[in-house]
Every structure is written in structure tokens, then in C-alpha cells.
Amino acid sequence: MNALQRWLTRFDALSLRERLLVLAATLAVVLMGVYQIVLAPLQAGLHAKTQQWQMEQSKASALEGEIQALLASAPQQARSRLDTQRQAVAVLDQQLHAAGQRYPRQDELARWLRALLAERPGVRCVGFHTLPPQLVYPPQGEKNAPPGPRLYQSGVSLTLRGDFSSLLAYLQNVQQGPWRLQWGAWNYHVVNYPQAELQVDVTTYALDWSGQGPTPGEAGTGSSPDTGATGHGPSTLGAATAAARSAP
Incomplete structure (x- = not known):
């Protein structure tokens, strides 16, 4: 209490301008402490979440591009596979008919x-x-x-x-x-x-x-x-x- 009283006595002895400067400095120190203890961690977490969200958005955009590319190429690939299978079936049919001609009716x-x-x-x-x-x-x-x-x-x-x-x-x-x-x-x-x-x-x-x-x-x-x-x-x-x- 003596220390506080001495500080108040010395504060009362200051002029109005000096009192305002002391209050401003004290308020600045308090605000800096609150920022470092409370706001800075929150801001860092928010920044990390923002970066993570941006990365997820980039991955989603890339995946959507791949899906669109697959959808665009799927019909052509399906037609190509179907043509290949039809050619294989045609060759087998010819072989079966050729084998059948070796036996008389x-x-x-x-x-x-x-x-x-x-x-x-x-x-x-x-x-x-x-x-x-x-x-x-x-x-x-x-x-x-x-x-x-x-x-x-x-x-x-x-x-x-x-x-x-x-x-x-x-x-x-x-x-x-x-x-x-x-x-x-x-x-x-x-x-x-x-x-x-x-x-x-x-x-x-x-x-x-x-x-x-x-x-x-x-x-x-x-x-x-x-x-x-x-x-x-x-x-x-x-x-x-x-x-x-x-x-x-």
C-alpha cells in the first residue's frame, strides 16, 4: 500500500500533460500485453486456418479438373475399347466359321x-x-x-x-x-x-x-x-x- 500511495502521490504531483502521457503509456502497455497474450494467438490460428482452407480449395479445384477431363475422355475410351472387343469377336467368328467349314454338313x-x-x-x-x-x-x-x-x-x-x-x-x-x-x-x-x-x-x-x-x-x-x-x-x-x- 505504501508503494501505491507513493506512486499516487507522485502522479498527483505531475502536471496535466504529464498525467496524460503516463496514462497513454500505461494503456499502450496494457493493450500490447492483451494483444500478445490473447489476440496474437487468435490471429495466428486464423491465418493457419485460412491457409489450410486455401490449400483445400486448390485440391478441390484440381480434383474437379481431373474429373472433368475423365468425363470428357470417357466416351472416347469406351468407344475404343468397344471397337477392340468387336474386332476380337469378329476374328473369333471367322476362326469358328473356318473351323466349321472343315466339317461337312x-x-x-x-x-x-x-x-x-x-x-x-x-x-x-x-x-x-x-x-x-x-x-x-x-x-x-x-x-x-x-x-x-x-x-x-x-x-x-x-x-x-x-x-x-x-x-x-x-x-x-x-x-x-x-x-x-x-x-x-x-x-x-x-x-x-x-x-x-x-x-x-x-x-x-x-x-x-x-x-x-x-x-x-x-x-x-x-x-x-x-x-x-x-x-x-x-x-x-x-x-x-x-x-x-x-x-x-
Whole structure:
């Protein structure tokens, strides 16, 4: 209290002008203290927030520019990808059609086999009928089968009569023909030596693009011998020839 009283006494002794200067200096010191303690931290925080907001705005503007660029280029990229996929599908279609042309249609196979018989007077056809088409791919009963062409197996069943050499020569002509064929079930037996009878299935494949399957051929009549050598699907004539030679 003594110090305060001495300070007040000395302040009262000052002139009016000196009192105003002291009050102004004191007020300035107080204001500087308030600024340094309260306002300066607030101002620094506000400045930092302002800079952060500006950075976020810059990032948002850059991201918006990238989005606009992607939206502008997306249709062109989509068209380019679609064109590439269409070209790939077209190439696959051509390959499938080319593969399908290596196998005859069922009616073509039947006419060709009959034409070959005319070149072999020692072989006589006593039975001829077409085989019903069988779905190979996709497997029958498969759920969620992929869209696309269907692969069918069909063919012709022949019953031939002649001597062994003539029958073998005819089968060799069939195997050396222009198409890819497969041998199905066969049955060989001697009727009246040297005459023998051979029942053999000649199969082919067909690609169907409609999804409805190929139209089955008209069934004919023929004999079905039940004695002698039998087999199913030799890949070459070797197995059939060996079995036929050993037949009675």
C-alpha cells in the first residue's frame, strides 16, 4: 500500500500533460500485453486456418479438373475399347466359321459317301440312314450355358457289302477325303466268303449359330448285323482292319 500511495502521490504531483502521457503509456502497455497474450494467438490460428482452407480449395479445384477431363475422355475410351472387343469377336467368328467349314454338313456327307460308292463297283450299299444330331457343347443339362454357337455331332450309318479288299479301299477313300471325319460304331462279319457285310457310322460336327440345333436328316432303312467283329470309334482304320481280318 505504501508503494501505491507513493506512486499516487507522485502522479498527483505531475502536471496535466504529464498525467496524460503516463496514462497513454500505461494503456499502450496494457493493450500490447492483451494483444500478445490473447489476440496474437487468435490471429495466428486464423491465418493457419485460412491457409489450410486455401490449400483445400486448390485440391478441390484440381480434383474437379481431373474429373472433368475423365468425363470428357470417357466416351472416347469406351468407344475404343468397344471397337477392340468387336474386332476380337469378329476374328473369333471367322476362326469358328473356318473351323466349321472343315466339317461337312450331314446332307453333304451323305451325298459324298454315295458318290464314292459309284467309284467302287465291288462295294454295294444295303443300308443307309442318317444319325440324329447330338449336342456336344455346351453339355446337355448344363445350367447358365454361355451364349454363342452350339456344337453338334451328326453323321451317317452305312451298311456295305463286298469283299474285304473292296471294303477296305472304300474306307480308305473316305478317310483320305477333303473333310475331317470320325469313325463311330462298326460291325463286320462274313456273309458268304469272300463276301462280307460292314456296318459303320461316319460322324461329323456342325456349328449352329441359331441356338435351335441342326435339322436331323431323313432316316433310311438298313440292316443291323449282330454277329462278327464289332467296335466303336477307332481313330484310324488300323484297329478296324485288324479286327476285320480276324473275323470269321
